[in-house]
Amino acid sequence: MSIAANLTELKNEVERLHVKLIAVSKTKSEEEIMEAYNAGQRVFGENQVQELADKYEHLPKDIEWHLIGHLQTNKVKYIAPFIHLIHSVDSLKLLKEIDKQASKNNRVIDCLLQIYIADEETKFGLGFDEAIELLRSDEFAELKHIRITGVMGIATNTDNEKQIKDEFYELRTFFTGLKHSFFRNQDHFKEVSMGMSSDYKEAIKQGSTMIRVGSTIFGKRGS
């Protein structure tokens, strides 16, 4: 099927469930992205800063860009002028740099705390305790140019459906706990970014509000 057809089918499936679809366009060409754009998609996710900045330059300015991959502190400045949401905040140090660069750009940048839920050492993210410690810290309280709008997680890459379900359930439960402890009456704290091509259906069952889907829309990636 074409990119446009894949996209339309997926949108029909998830948007009636009020789940936001982030089309993950990493490694895909500007032509391929434009095919999705022309089919109505405006929200795209990338995992590399350089690739994201290049695509931002060349593609229509009404695209909402999300960074979903690991972010190094020294690269924040390249995306700070335009990024819509950073899904991958995994340290206070990074958050402080985002705050600094956002301030330089007269912006408030929305961020998700990436929480480590997988049973894989290669995945990034804060542990539950680390996320709580960050939110409790005085340094966090001083940051005025970032806004935490929720959490993100990546489940283990496994065929074990029970394990994936449990990991998503844990993330959703943790989100609810944070909401009660730190973001009471703060309507902006509402996002749970979880689910990719292989597991988005289960993620939605477990309360995802944003799914990050690449290959189901664009086809398999080369590498």
Ligand SMILES: *Cc1c(COP(=O)(O)O)cnc(C)c1O
């Ligand atoms: C690549 C990527 C996705 C999308 O993966 P697909 O399996 O192609 O849907 C989602 N989230 C993150 C963090 C990614 O790096």
